[in-house]
Amino acid sequence: MTDFIDAFQTALGLIVTLNANLVEILILSIKVSLTAVAIASLLGFAIGGALAVYRFPGRGAVSAILSALMGLPPVVAGLFVYLLLSNVGPFGVLQLLYTPTAMIIAQVVLVTPIIGALTRQACQDLLEEYDEQLRSLGASSSAIVVTLLWDGRYRLITAVLAGFGRAIAEVGAVMIVGGNIDHVTRTMTTAIALETSKGNIALALALGIVLLALAFAVNAALIGVQRLANRFAYA
Amino acid sequence: MLDPTSPLEALDGHLARPPLPVELKGLVYEAGSKRVIDGIDLTIDSRRITAIMGPNGAGKSVLLRLMHGLIAPTKGEILWAGRRMDRLMARRQAMVFQRPVLLRRSVAANVSHALGLRGVERGERTIRVDEALKLAGLERHASTPARVLSGGEQQRLCLARALSLEPDVLFPRRADLEPRSSVDARHRASASRCAAAWHQGHARDARRRSSAAARA
Numbered sequence: 001m002t003d004f005i006d007a008f009q010t011a012l013g014l015i016v017t018l019n020a021n022l023v024e025i026l027i028l029s030i031k032v033s034l035t036a037v038a039i040a041s042l043l044g045f046a047i048g049g050a051l052a053v054y055r056f057p058g059r060g061a062v063s064a065i066l067s068a069l070m071g072l073p074p075v076v077a078g079l080f081v082y083l084l085l086s087n088v089g090p091f092g093v094l095q096l097l098y099t100p101t102a103m104i105i106a107q108v109v110l111v112t113p114i115i116g117a118l119t120r121q122a123c124q125d126l127l128e129e130y131d132e133q134l135r136s137l138g139a140s141s142s143a144i145v146v147t148l149l150w151d152g153r154y155r156l157i158t159a160v161l162a163g164f165g166r167a168i169a170e171v172g173a174v175m176i177v178g179g180n181i182d183h184v185t186r187t188m189t190t191a192i193a194l195e196t197s198k199g200n201i202a203l204a205l206a207l208g209i210v211l212l213a214l215a216f217a218v219n220a221a222l223i224g225v226q227r228l229a230n231r232f233a234y235a
Numbered sequence: 236m237l238d239p240t241s242p243l244e245a246l247d248g249h250l251a252r253p254p255l256p257v258e259l260k261g262l263v264y265e266a267g268s269k270r271v272i273d274g275i276d277l278t279i280d281s282r283r284i285t286a287i288m289g290p291n292g293a294g295k296s297v298l299l300r301l302m303h304g305l306i307a308p309t310k311g312e313i314l315w316a317g318r319r320m321d322r323l324m325a326r327r328q329a330m331v332f333q334r335p336v337l338l339r340r341s342v343a344a345n346v347s348h349a350l351g352l353r354g355v356e357r358g359e360r361t362i363r364v365d366e367a368l369k370l371a372g373l374e375r376h377a378s379t380p381a382r383v384l385s386g387g388e389q390q391r392l393c394l395a396r397a398l399s400l401e402p403d404v405l406f407p408r409r410a411d412l413e414p415r416s417s418v419d420a421r422h423r424a425s426a427s428r429c430a431a432a433w434h435q436g437h438a439r440d441a442r443r444r445s446s447a448a449a450r451a
Binding site for chain 1: 300303305322325326328329330332336338339340348349352353380382383400
């Protein structure tokens with residue numbers, strides 16, 4: 001118990017004194033996850049909006065696959081990206097393996113289905129209500145997609161935050177394609193796994209506390225967005 | 236089909252023609268196994284008042300939706316001034332739905348969005364939004380989220396939005412035409428103002444059309 005209290009005190013000390021190693025890991029983690037979520041949002045909004053509005057053969061199957069991919073295991077996503085980026089893979093020539101770019105690609109693969117499926121659902125719900133009104137106004141399909149995305153903005157923010165939560169907390173994919181290289185591709189989650197196995201509980205605990213705080217912040221933001229939407233009857 | 240002229244010329248040519256009469260020929264509409272509209276033949280002209288009456292579920296709303304082109308008939312056809320419904324004709328019509336459908340935006344943005352979809356320029360849009368909200372007595376609520384308005388205010392906003400499009404053909408709700416609707420007296424006055432303004436504008440356009448035709 002004393003060991004745990006000591007480790008906890010050391011961890012808090014690392015956070016309060018803004019330990020350089022901890023800050024470096026934190027900044028890289030946030031940079032990678034924010035970039036991945038930004039790219040995944042653009043892809044997810046376009047895919048989700050189009051799936052809700054456009055009618056084409058196989059639309060149901062595409063929607064089902066997208067929803068199923070929400071539960072894609074991170075290690076499988078990591079393995080898939082690893083195979084694509086390894087020297088024997090089709091994109092091996094780009095030499096992206098074990099770089100932050102590879103980690104961003106892996107997180108985009110993980111997060112796009114989450115944002116895409118939640119966007120599709122949000123747009124579909126709105127379309128049920130708006131369809132005849134928008135068609136009566138002469139809206140084209142692309143104009144309908146834009147209208148639905150804007151009117152579903154609060155639900156889309158929720159989708160983006162859910163995607164960020166998934167990206168920042170996952171370990172398997174970034175471990176496989178990033179390699180957990182010190183000062184290069186070490187993120188909070190991979191560092192926690194490594195430091196724990198090394199017995200450096202203090203740093204692992206400090207990173208864990210920061211990660212937990214981020215998770216709480218994301219959830220608080222989700223609740224805030226929901227309240228704002230309800231206040232304006234925009235939910 | 237559009238004439239082989241420029242889109243603007245085609246639109247000008249289209250607008251010069253009156254939209255009525257509307258002819259319903261052997262109109263049938265089936266929803267699943269149920270025949271909702273069963274072989275209607277009808278001509279509606281602008282020179283007389285035509286009332287479509289029937290009990291709830293008789294298919295009045297379905298008929299209006301068919302005429303507005305929101306749903307396609309199972310059999311038969313609808314001709315507006317001798318032509319099938321097309322995009323240009325649809326742009327000359329507006330419908331107010333039984334249940335108010337409002338975007339998750341401000342009152343002004345709801346009207347502005349509709350005008351934007353009809354291709355109205357940004358500057359013109361601002362003027363028309365102001366006019367529509369004034370007519371509906373909603374100018375104080377311009378920046379209020381539309382969905383927090385009361386039921387009556389939402390209905391007036393839907394009517395104002397439809398009228399801001401300056402349609403030649405308006406499909407209103409029954410309540411918009413009835414003197415004793417659920418809308419309270421003050422709001423009814425605004426709704427009447429809206430309808431009167433539309434009639435005036437329409438009469439002005441008709442006069443303009445006939446003078447243009449006489450000149451030609």
